[in-house]
Amino acid sequence: MSVRVRIPTPLRRFTAGSEEVGVSGGTIAGVVEDLERKHPGIKERLCDEQGRVRRFVNIYVNGDDIRFLNSLDTTVKDGDEVAIVPAIAGG
């Protein structure tokens, strides 16, 4: 079981510079947990102290915003692409 997760530039320090990592999951919540196991520290950047996705964090599954799916309960399957997209800075 492997889901591809695309990592934005500001978070690549957690993935040793990798733009894409493979994780297991079943749901986005599972993906986040597996990301944290493999790349400690990254969950805190994605979720707040109450464990909810930070409101400015944009997570897409195959191009669809999880806000409009089932948030952290959104299911993912083998071969899906999850993208963590940053805000747009400057000018």
Place this chain on the structure above:
Amino acid sequence: MEAASQASALPDTPAGWPERADSILDLVGNTPLIEINRLRQGVSPRVRILAKLEGFNPGGSVKDRPAVWMVRDGLRSGKLRPGKTILDSTSGNTGIALALAGAVLGYPVELVMPANVSIERKKIVGAYGAKVTFSDPLEGSDGAIRLCRTLLAANPEQYFKPDQYFNPVNPLAHYESTGPEIWAATHGTVTHFIAGIGTGGTIMGTGRYLKERNPAVQIIAVEPDDAWHGLEGLKHMASSIVPGIYHEEQLDRKISAATDAAYETVYRLGSEEGLVVGQSAGAAMSAALQVARELDAGVIVVIFPDFGDRYLSTSLWVGWRDWRERGQKTGVGEAC
């Protein structure tokens, strides 16, 4: 004192809007200052907070100023001439402003934007007839900068690149317009000037003008508190390609803005002041409040770069009611 004599030679009162304009570009600038009356808990009654509403520019943002200045400078210098296409990378507002200027002046415009710019922005630049090339959203605006450089290198003769991050005419626009407008509107009483850093053009140009008028004016820049933030339009300098026009040593102070505080300030500005603005305005306002609470007396001018209608589809507003009702089961943001 050469700088001071230059400043004193400038007019106190900007030209103002013409009674009848030949071009929409003639309506760029001369935006109003508005008193913040309610969102000022803990602020001394002798401190005034005045917001400059740049959303009143024809293209809807502060970026109309540098865009029009840079395009007109290109025409004057001959770098922009018939047959050329205007090309630049942008997070949105500069692109909208360049698209507007190109439409009015009859020049094609090509923009490089991260693919995740809001749908409102994509539609506006399309309405002005500009062509957009989207860069990898995961690379952010620095990715757009790099892709734009590649496009330019492939066809250097085809393009005029205003190069907002490195063109000194960007801050010059603010030196010649935003600064004098603030000086005139406050009758020279401004004590603190606060603006976010996007390219740095606003804070550098306006700051230079105000310092020349009164060296005691405090120039305070606002930037995101972390490389990983949700403040669209603002740059976290330590983790970004630093614009050539940005000179941190000319600032009196920098304030870090947290995304959540900025968003909350946006919501409060809407419901308490009747000002629905973008997240960069929320960040600037939260910094203005921080400064205001430190003062016994003063006149703070803070830049609100745009209004909020072009962010309604973004994380600023999607799900915001749920965030305000934390603790309730909402379906958004359930625990990891």
